[in-house]
Amino acid sequence: MRQNQRTVKILAVSDQAVERVYTLASNGHFQDVELILGCGDMPYTYLEYLVTVLNLPMYYVPGNHDPRSTQSNAEGGSNIDLKVVRHKTFLIGGFGGSIRYRPDGINQYTQTEAYLRVLIMLPKLMLNRLQYGRALDILISHSPPFGIHDDSDPAHNGLKALNWLLRIAQPRYHLHGHTHFYKQNLANYETAMGITKIMNVYPYKVIEASH
């Protein structure tokens, strides 16, 4: 094993297929990476390409431009919307979708609906706390939390339920997408909340996580 059980190198991707990632992946640039995490709104063909070329496990959540969770799947990856999985010693939770801004939008939730979705995750988080002494190490979501890396337009408000989930679960890392920073604003790319590092991974980031 290249790294010990308490660190993991992650390739996180979100919102946009980047030509450069194809090149880097096929040139062996990501050879230390052990895990791919997808934060939504990417063509499944892009995710499937990364899984095939890098031959790594991949977990992802759907975004508001993806098909409904139950109807399709990126092959070779696992959709972990409202699930918690274990990779090595890491507990990884997923929360797909964004704020509802169209009545017929797919993977879109009102603030209240998003709270109800967090409730579905609670029993698993409590079990983790009992079994491992912590609820989560890494949370991936499509949406940012409310007031953090979000925006005031109706489609890019963050979800308040995510702020609540972060307070309850206290993961070390929260990776999200959905908000595109076209201007390179490094001050906004990473925000600390308690012990959690909140990171916008758009369009991709390589992260060395530890716990």
Ligand SMILES: [Zn+2]
């Ligand atoms: Zn989005």
